[in-house]
Amino acid sequence: MRFRPHALRAALAALLLLLVACSQEDETAQDWQLYKQRFMTEDGRIVDTGNGGISHSEGQGFAMLLAVAHDDRAAFDLIWQWTSTNLQQRDDLLHVWRWTPDLPGHIDDRNNATDGDLFIAWALARAARTWKEAAYGDAARALARSIRQALLRNAGRHDILLPGSVGFEFPERIVVNPSYFVLPAYAALAEVDPAPIWPALAQSALALIAEARFGSSQLPPDWLEIGVDGAPRLAQGFDARFGYEAVRIPLYLIWAGHDRVGDFARYWGSFAGTDRLPPWTDLQSGEQADYDASPGIKAVAALVDATMTGDPISLPPLDAEQDYYSASLLLLAKTAWRESRR
Numbered sequence: 001m002r003f004r005p006h007a008l009r010a011a012l013a014a015l016l017l018l019l020v021a022c023s024q025e026d027e028t029a030q031d032w033q034l035y036k037q038r039f040m041t042e043d044g045r046i047v048d049t050g051n052g053g054i055s056h057s058e059g060q061g062f063a064m065l066l067a068v069a070h071d072d073r074a075a076f077d078l079i080w081q082w083t084s085t086n087l088q089q090r091d092d093l094l095h096v097w098r099w100t101p102d103l104p105g106h107i108d109d110r111n112n113a114t115d116g117d118l119f120i121a122w123a124l125a126r127a128a129r130t131w132k133e134a135a136y137g138d139a140a141r142a143l144a145r146s147i148r149q150a151l152l153r154n155a156g157r158h159d160i161l162l163p164g165s166v167g168f169e170f171p172e173r174i175v176v177n178p179s180y181f182v183l184p185a186y187a188a189l190a191e192v193d194p195a196p197i198w199p200a201l202a203q204s205a206l207a208l209i210a211e212a213r214f215g216s217s218q219l220p221p222d223w224l225e226i227g228v229d230g231a232p233r234l235a236q237g238f239d240a241r242f243g244y245e246a247v248r249i250p251l252y253l254i255w256a257g258h259d260r261v262g263d264f265a266r267y268w269g270s271f272a273g274t275d276r277l278p279p280w281t282d283l284q285s286g287e288q289a290d291y292d293a294s295p296g297i298k299a300v301a302a303l304v305d306a307t308m309t310g311d312p313i314s315l316p317p318l319d320a321e322q323d324y325y326s327a328s329l330l331l332l333a334k335t336a337w338r339e340s341r342r
Contacts, residue, residue, distance in 0.1 A: 027317050028070070028334060028338075029070065030317065030318075031317060031318040031330075031331055031334070032066065032070040032072065032331070034318050034320070035063075035066070035318060035327055035328075035331060036075060038320065038324075038327065039059075039063070039324050039327065040063065040075070040078075040079070041082075042078075043078065043081075043082050044075075044077075044078030044079040044080070044081055044082035044083070045060075045082050045086075045099075046059035046060055046062070046063045046079065046324070047059075047324065048323075048324045048325070049323045049324045050323035050324055050325055050326075051324075051325075052100075053101055054098055054099060054100050054101065055086075055098075055099040055101075056097050056098050056099065056113065056116060057083070057087055057095040057096070057097050057112065057113050057116025057117060057119075057120065058097075058113055058115055058116040058119065059116075059324065059328070060079055060082070060083040060087065060095075060116065060119075060120060061083075061115070061116045061117070061118070061119025061120040061122070061123060062119055062328045062332065063075075063079050063328075064076055064079050064080055064083070064119070064120060064123035064124070064127075065119055065122060065123040065126065065332075065335075066328075066331055066332070066335065067079060067123075068123055068126045068127050068130055069126075069335045069339075071130070073127075073131055076123070076127055080120075080123075080124070080127075083095065083120060084139075086099055086106070087099060089107055089110060090110055090112070092146045092149075092150050093142055093143050093146040094112040094117050094143075094146055094147070094150060094151075094165065095112055095113075095116060095117055095120065096109065096110050096111070096112065097109065097111055097112055097113035097116060097164065111164045111165060111166045111167065112150075112151075112164050112165055113163070113164055113180075114147065114151055114161050114162060114163050114164060114180050115163075115177070115179065115180040115182055117143065117146075117147050118147065118161075118180070118182040118185040118186075118189075119182065119185065120143060121140050121143040121144050121147065121185065121189055122140075122182065122184070122185035122188045122189065124136045124137070124139045124140035124143065125137065125140040125144075125188045125189060125191065125192045126188065128140060128192070137192055140189070140192045140193075141192045141193050144189040144192060144193035145193055145195075147161065147189075148161075148193075148195060148197055148198075150165055151165060152197060152201075153169070153174060155174045155176070155226035155230060156226060156227065156228055156229050156230020156231070157230035158204040158207065158208055158226060158230055159197060159200045159201050159204045160174065160176050160201070160204060160205075160208075160226070161176075161180070161201065162174070162176070163175065163176060163177045163180050172227060172228055173225045173226060173227050173228070173233075173236075174225065174226050175223060175224070175225045175235050175238075176208075176223075176224050176225070176226060177222065177223055177224070177245060178205075178208065178209055178212065178220050178221070178222075178224055178246060178249050179222065179245040179246055179247075179248040179249055179252075181201075181205035181208070181209065181249070181252065182252055183202055183205060183206075183252045183253065183255070183256035183258070184252060184255045184256045186198045186199070186201050186202045186205070186256075187202065187256060202256075206258070206260070208224070208226070208232055209249060209253070209260070210260065211231075211232055212224050212232035213263065214234060214240070214283040214284070215242075215281070215282075215283035215284065215286065216286065217242070217263065217266075217267045217270075217281060217283070218263045219242040219246065219263060219264070219267060219281070219283060220242065220246055220249055221234055221235070221238075221240055221241060221242060221246060221283055222238065222239065222241050222242070222243050222244070222245040222246045223235035223238035223239075223245075234283065234284070239282070240282055240283045240284040240285075241280045241281065241282055241283065242267075242280065242281050242283055243279060243280030243281070244279060244280065244297075244325070247279075247297050247300050247329070248300070248329075249264075250264040250300060250303070250304045251300050251303065251329075251332060251333060251336055254303060254304070254307050254336055254337075254340050255336040255339065255340055257340065259307060259308070261304045261307060261308060262308060264301075264304045265304050265305055265307075265308040267281075268301040268304060268305065269305065275292075276291070276292040276293070277292060277293040277297070277298055277301060278290075278291070278292075278293060279291070279292075279293040279294065279297050294322065294323075294325070294326035294329070295316060295319075295322055295326050295330055296322065296325060296326035296327065296328065296329025296330045296333070297326070297329060299315050299316075299329060299330045299333040299334070300329055300333050302314070302315060302333070303315075303333045303336060303337055306337070307340075313337055315330065315333065315334055315337070316330075318330055318331065
């Protein structure tokens, strides 16, 4: 039998990849267990440890999606039960955005947060497919319909969803949050609620993200307004920052299979070799935060870099020092990387 060095190298490479994948799976499972220990109560409430211990639809939706990604149906059911019981307090099926533990009645604002509703509906749709449970799919379909019926607007040449049902519409402009353009959720909801508006929303989101670039770094802001002509501008009354919210934009682009993240890569890459990565930059003045970004934001930056370069990605395990938002970004970035590579 003749020795074939190329075949041997290929076999060793395949074995190495298998070992790395197994190691990553073990780390991912450990991340999820620690996430639940730190942020999830026994009855399924997700606690925002960086924001006074409140809970909100965003956190519930993040955790529901992560539970499906980690094949943890018991956790999913607890989180969904708490969410539907405590946050579905409106006349429609949308969820109130904030629940405060030490407030009588817990709810003082019945407005919704559209990204939270999108994540909850997306998680339900994925749960229906993963665990072959029709009830989840029915709930996803009903919520998807409520989202588009209550929140869909036309802003000039763009179809958009309001960030919340109240407070974002003005006579000459509509205010939107580009980090609420949850592109992979649009695709998933189009399957359970086959309305033509979901692909139209995705096309408008991509167009707005491409057009709404400001400052020397050419980045989108946390908050944006769209005039009657459809032109995007920095939103009046909001900080003109690429910051804690807009960092999610490239995460969702990559997760949905788009690689239009070059400006984000150049911006974060400009800090290579320095002692910090600022979590926000003012797109008008150029001012930057004088402190370092969280591990979660750095994970999104690493995801962007790996997407652009094709290099392997190395994200740290979740540690016990991170707050809810950083930990959520880290686990979402890891999930997006795994799924975008499949």
